[in-house]
Amino acid sequence: MEASNLALFWAGVIAVAILVYVILDGFDLGVGVLFGTTRDEAHRAQMMDTIAPFWDGNETWLVVIGAGLFAAFPVVYAVFLGAFYIPVLLLLFGLIFRGIAFEFRYRSDRMRWLWDWGFCVGSTVVAFVQGAAVGAMMKGIPVANGQYAGGALVWFAPFPILTGIGLVLGYALLGAGWLVLKSEGELREWAYRRIPWLAGGVLAVLLLAFGVTFDFGVIARSNLQGRPWGLMFPAVGVLALVGMFVGARRKHDVLPFAMTVLFFLAAYLTLGTMFWPYMVPYDITVANAAAPEESLSFLFYGAGIFVLPVIAIYTIGVYWVFRGKVRKGYG
């Protein structure tokens, strides 16, 4: 069965939304992870300032993904949320606590420790469960009759746990790159010092994950075999890691963040090559999952041609308004 143009359009929208989400919320979640590794109040306040205008808008993309999946690919929405029942629960709690902590730490000193703790732990949990879900997807999601057909802890196996840790470190790397990009003085130096260690950590976890715990049997089920050119993406990823080291050594403020984004893009395209045209690997394809054309077109003429451009313009607008280094906070 061939996927219709509308189905491809919505699959493309969701694919782009996932990438944008991972990079944008990735850096602010990463700043949250790094937040827990310093006790310096000046650093912490400055870290918050670098993400204040962005973090909540970044999470909009998660809503786009969720709403898009439910509306355009309901079976994928049902299978994923069933398979990742507990990770989704943890994700929601992490986002809630992080959001509240963000708003209230400014206004609190007696209870600030609680908000600080909530911000760091919330960010880390969100990053971890997202990474674990990706790891579980690579292993394949069991499906029967259009519903998830496995247990609640499929994501809690050695390989997904390692990919979860990998994403925590990966987001922290994005966060460190963002801090370098947006801050000055001591915090910038502090973030620079962490980049080589985090990049090394990501590499080590990935090597451990694929070297020790990965079952290469699933490669046979995936589409990587038929697409040997897909191996160029991991190669680009390695080059991007090298670029991060170079950027950190030469103190080039844009390079570490740009290279981390390239690294994420390479990882994302690797996964895309493995999975396409599956939406739920390795059972449900884009064509199988698509809602009826009547649903897709109803969605297209409102959300597709009107709402999505506004979301894109809003996102670009916010980043434009708050561009450049954070000096005395945004006012």
Added chain:
Amino acid sequence: MHLDPVILSRIQFAFVVSFHIIFPAFTIGLAAWLATIEGARLATGNPIYRRVFDFWLKVFAVSFGMGVVTGIVMAFQFGTNWGVLAERMGSIQGPLLGYEGFTAFMLEATFFGVMLLGRERVSPRFYFFACCMVSLGTMFSSFWILANNSWMQVPVGYSIVDGRIIPADWWAITTGPIMRVRWPHMLLAAFLTTGMCVIATGAWYVLRGMHRAEAREMLHWGLGLVAVLIPVQLFVGHLTGEYVLKHQPAKFAAIEARWKSQQPASEVLIAIPDPANERNLFAIEVPKLGSFIASGSWTSREVGLEEFPPEDRPPVVIPFFTFRIMVGMGLVMLAVSWLGNFLRWQGRLETTRWFLWCAFASFPAGFIAVLSGWFTAEVGRQPWVVYGLLRTKDAVTPSLTTGDVLFSLIAYVAVYAVFISFGIYYIYKLLREGPTAEATPVRGATAKRPMAFADDAETATGATVRIEG
């Protein structure tokens, strides 16, 4: 009660949606109230309206933020716990709920931003326009939720092709006859909820001898609005009952606790339904009134639950009581608003302390009415999740175990206990302090962070010293 994934998922959904609905119900009303008061300021130039506006804007920002966060949880419930529902009905429910999410986004990204950040940057007329658009936006948001729920109550505009549900007529799905009574019913409920809160807040300040000028405005506007809207709501509520009688006769019989068919039917005013023996204990009944309420005739025959197979009957106890609680709250609102206006006409409103205490104490009347009304609608729809198409017991995610759902339910209760009680406490603090300062945003604030605007009520966050950035 035997615990299984179905009953636990139902309890979980009821729990998270109940804590969600109180915030949108409040914000829909608040947005309209803010637009009204801003319009009054624009027309009269009276500075008191500005103080009232700025005060309620902060309350609005916090409850909007709470509504968004609890709403995101809702967006995932359909997939996590009701996988079969999501998969089978997603072709219709997915786009409707998706549009709700998109509407909320559009609102935040555009006019809500102007409302929170733009007072000094745009003309007063445009600012008023933005307030009106935010109000329309919150109503539009509720439109999608009600379209979705109305479709679950009475599915229309679909066809079944190869066992799949296909949307055949979006116009019927979104603006069908059921939707045309249920959406106004919800909007009026939201206006009344907020109206009662505004009245109670005004009464509270008068009782405490503070913010007298602002309190007077709140009392006058709130009492006036509720007095006018409550009869309209009673009428629209009656229309809602007509659709139930026509499309969901079993629900109607359950609400009336009518076990046996009767001609003419009596109206059970109050009783303790005894489902095991299919009878009512301690019933107070009015002969013939049941026929009149249902069909407008004193002699009509009304069906009882006995005419439905046991597997198609809804529970009786919950709809029976929640419906009566809802109507009771409506009567409380009627009494408070009409009596209040009478006292105002007599010039005794602000000196009649017993009335002010009653008005203050009736602040939750709207919330209780909204919750009990929704409980009536949702429990009464059982055993169906989509009426006539999909049973609730068949809609649950098949991979879930009792342990999974018990774990998530306990976790939601624990997290919400902290989060919601904190949010409600914060709103309480804002209300207690009253209109003191202008609403000013913190740095880095965008319309995506409404909580950033509620920068008063410091004690609520545990601050002893205000930290300036």
